[in-house]
Amino acid sequence: MFGKLTLEAFSHDSLIIVFANVVMIGAGLLVVGLVTYYRQWGYLYREWFTTVDHKKIGVMYIIIALIFLLRGFIDASMVRAQQATAGPGMDGYLHAGHFAELFTGHGTMMIFFMAMPFLVGLMNIAIPLQIGARDVSYPLLNAISLWLTAAAGALVMISLLIGQFSEAGWSGYTPFSGLEASPSSGVDYWIWALQISGISTTLTGINFLVTILKKRAPGMGFMRMPMFTWTALCTNILMVLAFPALTAALALLALDRSVGTHFFTGTMGGDQMMYINMFWVWGHPEVYILVLPAFGVFSEVTATYCNKRLFGYTSMVWATMAIAFLSFTVWVHHFFTMGQDPLRNAAFGIATMIIAIPTGVKIYDWMWTMFRGRIEFKLPMLWLIGFLITFTMGGMSGVLLAIPGADFKMHNSLFLVAHFHNVLIPGTMFGLLAGFYYWFPKSFGFTLDEKWGRRSFWGWLIGFYVAFVPLYMLGIMGMPRRMVTYDNPAWQIWLIIAAIGAIIVAYGIFSMFMQIYVSVRDREKNRDLSGDPWGGRTLEWSIASPPPEYNFAVIPEVRDRDAFMEMKVNDTAYLRPERYEDIHMPRSTPIAIVIAGLAFFFGFAFVWHIWWLAGLCLAGIVGSVIARSFNTDTEFVIPAEEVERTEDAFHRQLEADGAFERVKGLKHYGDERSPHAHLAEPVERGTPA
Numbered sequence: 284m285f286g287k288l289t290l291e292a293f294s295h296d297s298l299i300i301v302f303a304n305v306v307m308i309g310a311g312l313l314v315v316g317l318v319t320y321y322r323q324w325g326y327l328y329r330e331w332f333t334t335v336d337h338k339k340i341g342v343m344y345i346i347i348a349l350i351f352l353l354r355g356f357i358d359a360s361m362v363r364a365q366q367a368t369a370g371p372g373m374d375g376y377l378h379a380g381h382f383a384e385l386f387t388g389h390g391t392m393m394i395f396f397m398a399m400p401f402l403v404g405l406m407n408i409a410i411p412l413q414i415g416a417r418d419v420s421y422p423l424l425n426a427i428s429l430w431l432t433a434a435a436g437a438l439v440m441i442s443l444l445i446g447q448f449s450e451a452g453w454s455g456y457t458p459f460s461g462l463e464a465s466p467s468s469g470v471d472y473w474i475w476a477l478q479i480s481g482i483s484t485t486l487t488g489i490n491f492l493v494t495i496l497k498k499r500a501p502g503m504g505f506m507r508m509p510m511f512t513w514t515a516l517c518t519n520i521l522m523v524l525a526f527p528a529l530t531a532a533l534a535l536l537a538l539d540r541s542v543g544t545h546f547f548t549g550t551m552g553g554d555q556m557m558y559i560n561m562f563w564v565w566g567h568p569e570v571y572i573l574v575l576p577a578f579g580v581f582s583e584v585t586a587t588y589c590n591k592r593l594f595g596y597t598s599m600v601w602a603t604m605a606i607a608f609l610s611f612t613v614w615v616h617h618f619f620t621m622g623q624d625p626l627r628n629a630a631f632g633i634a635t636m637i638i639a640i641p642t643g644v645k646i647y648d649w650m651w652t653m654f655r656g657r658i659e660f661k662l663p664m665l666w667l668i669g670f671l672i673t674f675t676m677g678g679m680s681g682v683l684l685a686i687p688g689a690d691f692k693m694h695n696s697l698f699l700v701a702h703f704h705n706v707l708i709p710g711t712m713f714g715l716l717a718g719f720y721y722w723f724p725k726s727f728g729f730t731l732d733e734k735w736g737r738r739s740f741w742g743w744l745i746g747f748y749v750a751f752v753p754l755y756m757l758g759i760m761g762m763p764r765r766m767v768t769y770d771n772p773a774w775q776i777w778l779i780i781a782a783i784g785a786i787i788v789a790y791g792i793f794s795m796f797m798q799i800y801v802s803v804r805d806r807e808k809n810r811d812l813s814g815d816p817w818g819g820r821t822l823e824w825s826i827a828s829p830p831p832e833y834n835f836a837v838i839p840e841v842r843d844r845d846a847f848m849e850m851k852v853n854d855t856a857y858l859r860p861e862r863y864e865d866i867h868m869p870r871s872t873p874i875a876i877v878i879a880g881l882a883f884f885f886g887f888a889f890v891w892h893i894w895w896l897a898g899l900c901l902a903g904i905v906g907s908v909i910a911r912s913f914n915t916d917t918e919f920v921i922p923a924e925e926v927e928r929t930e931d932a933f934h935r936q937l938e939a940d941g942a943f944e945r946v947k948g949l950k951h952y953g954d955e956r957s958p959h960a961h962l963a964e965p966v967e968r969g970t971p972a
Contacts, residue, residue, distance in 0.1 A: 287468070293445060303443060333871040338408055347400045348398070358386075360786075366778045389453075390452070395477060398712070399432075400432055405580070409718075413823050414500060415499065416494065416834065417868070428484075430878070432483045434880065434886070439472065448473065455470065460536060462540045470540065471537075471540065471889065478530065481530050481533070484526050491515060491519045506596075509844070510579050510582035511582065511718075515576055528562075528565040529561075535558075574707070575607065577715060581667050589653050591656040661817070666714070667713075669713055677705030680702040693759075695763055696761065697754040697764050727829060728811055729809040729811055730811060742790040743792075746784050750784025753778070762774050812936040814830075820847055820848040821846060831926075857934065866921045882900070
């Protein structure tokens with residue numbers, strides 16, 4: 284009845300895992316207890332769990348991302364600690380199996396459950412507002428995507444308690460992920476967590492692709508879209524095209540493990556290399572799925588805090604599209620050492636290097652935007668500067684790896700690990716944190732604490748260099764990655780330095796959570812009444828913070844790519860219509876939670892071969908979708924009188940904050956000043972329109 288699930292799955296020999304389970308269960312019970320004590324279950328159910336509002340969905344995505352940031356970082360710290368204490372004659376404190384689970388879990392969680400939810404969360408918060416829309420095209424599908432991500436994350440978490448997680452690496456290469464090499468439940472947890480998460484991401488990609496194509500405000504042509512929306516458009520195209528390859532690879536691998544097929548085995552006609560091909564058809568575009576939205580954030584940040592129009596907008600758009608296209612043409616560079624002929628290696632090596640060209644265009648555009656700009660060194664600008672220096676270094680090491688001869692030396696070494704993190708930490712994490720700070724006041728109506736934010740920045744930046752530069756050195760010295768122990772004494776000092784770097788990064792993460800705590804505590808002091816704390820240029824800054832449920836009382840008409848700045852310059856910002864109209868909005872529903880809950884139990888049943896439960900859950904998902912299709916009461920109306928009251932309140936806030944006076948008399952697109960700017964008025968003006 285319970286398939287392979289026995290009481291042995293609940294027992295763990297490692298005290299570390301037992302301790303982690305106690306902490307995880309204790310934290311869960313504490314949260315449940317606090318919510319019950321403060322009687323907040325009804326509020327959470329009505330306002331958050333059942334919502335289809337894209338803004339709240341975006342916040343919940345980011346909460347998931349922050350939880351997995353902590354979990355993934357703990358795994359990484361344990362890996363660094365193990366290698367620092369496992370020199371010649373020492374075994375460290377982890378056995379090989381647990382060490383393999385840690386590096387697999389770290390990679391999986393950071394890619395699928397930290398970076399992806401974080402960027403989807405920012406897209407949910409910003410894109411409908413940037414394009415002047417009231418919502419995404421498919422609000423219910425958006426909620427289902429969120430809760431599927433949560434269900435997939437829950438599968439990863441429960442693997443800590445029941446059974447174990449995969450030891451086959453985050454890429455799950457066959458034959459390591461095959462049944463013969465990994466007979467335990469770990470790989471099955473990995474497969475179904477990624478499968479459910481991947482389906483969620485594909486649905487998100489479809490949703491935002493349609494939203495950007497179909498719901499832009501009147502006048503917002505493609506070449507008037509904000510750069511974050513442009514990068515999100517290319518990202519969602521990549522999601523829709525790339526993730527089905529991963530879905531297919533995981534489905535075939537699941538069949539190999541569950542019903543005895545041989546798609547990826549070395550017998551009965553199977554081909555292990557085919558799995559690796561399918562994985563990297565998804566895997567290499569995934570790098571750009573993670574990086575492109577961060578590029579968009581940096582473009583918004585640069586223009587806003589330099590008080591200038593973005594330099595080279597058109598070239599930036601073409602560079603974004605070029606990177607998205609080239610991301611599909613380079614996956615074979617992962618196979619330089621796998622027996623390909625030299626001509627093919629050379630062709631894909633050159634294709635890989637070409638990506639540096641559009642990326643360089645973007646870097647030059649950001650630098651030229653800063654040139655003669657009136658730069659306000661707010662926290663997002665620090666993230667940008669840290670990114671420019673660090674990412675350029677990572678990009679150069681990538682060009683080195685694109686040379687097949689050099690790749691033969693560096694492949695599968697810690698040099699590769701250093702390069703990968705050198706690209707993704709500044710190229711994704713720094714961008715996401717800059718966007719988090721930038722749009723936080725739009726979501727919550729108050730700004731984040733600057734002091735703790737700067738501490739977090741320096742912890743991340745210094746910690747990064749201390750943690751990963753030694754890995755470059757170790758790679759050059761020949762140390763392979765993923766070694767639980769080693770016998771070369773020259774390596775250990777570098778691994779100890781890298782472990783110290785992880786401690787410094789821990790300070791950066793601690794400061795980030797302190798920043799959130801202090802900001803919430805001091806929210807009245809940091810309240811933003813104008814909805815435009817940075818002197819923003821795009822439409823999201825033209826409405827209240829936090830925005831009303833309907834976003835825009837009247838859909839704006841766009842006449843420039845800096846749409847809100849154009850309104851300020853032409854004295855049309857904050858204009859009110861002669862009368863307001865009723866607004867139709869989608870109604871909240873629990874169906875997304877029901878479907879995600881069934882998906883979780885479906886994955887759990889497949890992991891343990893509880894076939895009757897898997898069948899029931901699948902039938903439940905199909906039945907829920909059919910039942911929902913018969914529900915015609917899916918919208919509600921916000922009366923015009925309520926819209927007017929809400930807008931009256933916003934305009935009273937604007938008047939109290941002096942926003943009308945600030946925008947009065949603006950004649951140039953570079954004249955806007957942040958109300959929180961500490962710089963004296965410049966003699967030189969920014970670039971005029």
